[in-house]
Amino acid sequence: MTETVVISDRRLARLAAKRRRQRRGQAIAAVSSVIVIGGLAVWILTSPGWPSVRETFFSWSEFKNAFPEVLEGFWLDVKVFVLVEIAVLIFGLLVALLRTSAGPALFPIRLLATVYTDLFRGVPTLLLVYLIGFGIPALQLTGLPTEPVVLGGIALGLSYSAYVAEVYRAGIASVHRGQRDAALAVGLTEAQALRHVILPQAVRRVAPPLLNDFLALQKDAVLISILGPAEAFRNAQIIQGENFNYTPLIAAALLYLVITVPLARVVDRLGVQTGGVR
């Protein structure tokens, strides 16, 4: 009996010490947050130019005035990046499969896929939007799309498919060779092994980096504004030009954050999960 009392005393003391440590840690975190964030805020808010910056970037009346039009433009962005993401998921996988394919007959296709990923990852997306957005219509060929939104979407899709193809390829390469061996050993063909054993594992592993690329893609949707479509950034810029006030751009930025911050949290959680499995 006395022995268990002695042990529980030690344990209580340890628990109390642990709680003290935790409380102290929380207090330090709170104080340092107030000092750092508060200090930054005071530094900016007391700066000589703050009143005019507030008026040009954070004007509530400008915000209210611009928001409906910016929001309307934002729906176009949403449509563009959702469609482009779906296309990128499919086309990127196709390119990755072509690059990992074996067999001498497929050599030219492999070469083409390699050149494509090198080229489109190496060129700034902005340049691609210009080239495709203005270059394709200038060819004056019939049958090719001339809609600026469509052309901008194609440029974005081509650029991001090159990145996504490499993400998929890394995923495929990360699946242990023993998995392919085991699939072949139970009598599957190479194609069946890829379809049923390797790809499902590869795709699960690359989900976080894929979503990460989608975050970037969503922001890059503003690049199609240079071709003229009335998307969020474009609308915001027009209003800004009229009133010489940058608040509409802040409105557009907020709309982007509404989409990208939740997605970023999803990426974090997926990363933790796949990290936990292995």
Add this chain to the structure above:
Amino acid sequence: MSAAGAPVLEIRGVTKAFGEREVLRGVDMTVSEHEAIALIGASGSGKSTLLRCIDLLEEIDDGDVFLDGEVITDPSVEAVPVRRRLGLVFQAFNLFPHMTVLENVVLGQMRAQGASRAEAEEQGRALLRRFGLEGREDDRPDELSGGQQQRVAIARAFAGRPRALLLDEVTSALDPELVGEVLHAIRDLKVAGMTMLIATHEMGFAREVADEVAFLHDGRIVEAGAPDRVLTEPERDETRRFLARLLESGRI
């Protein structure tokens, strides 16, 4: 032990090199129907390579392997139908981690042999019961112990009703207390008359289950014969030295 029938696997003069390194330098052996042969030899002596060559996961350089009298290592022979007639169990299990236990066992049946899901699952459940895995059908492989995982792998290899099972050091990756249950499963297959080629470090098990022990050394089978004879009165110095080393490390 049991009366051996017609040859199922005949391995004739098989050689295999990886770059400059010659792993197999002319392997000859025969595994007859219902026979279990224990393939022993030091780590890196080529036991795994030989099994992988037989299952056509590696291409051999020279020689031939015959399955039921037909050559299977000719470049003109399609590998996929041959692999469907053989079963291979890996040292590291190599279960499919994204599938349930039952899905692991039925994948080959459904995709390779064209069985219906119902048919394959009924057979798969029966097999899992046979290997003491009833109730684990819907678990993921990583929820199982190593011994259970390896029994799933054996069930998976056996599901295709192979003409011969190739077992590649199936207990080497297991904690000592889990070895017994896997050996039990193999013993059960032996009693059922399965033709087996078993690469192993378990000399006691080889002695108990195998009809013959073959010692692979320097890329060749240098000695083969009844387990009692090879393991207690080896004729060759190489075999004697190998067994002495095992004895020193407490593996016998």
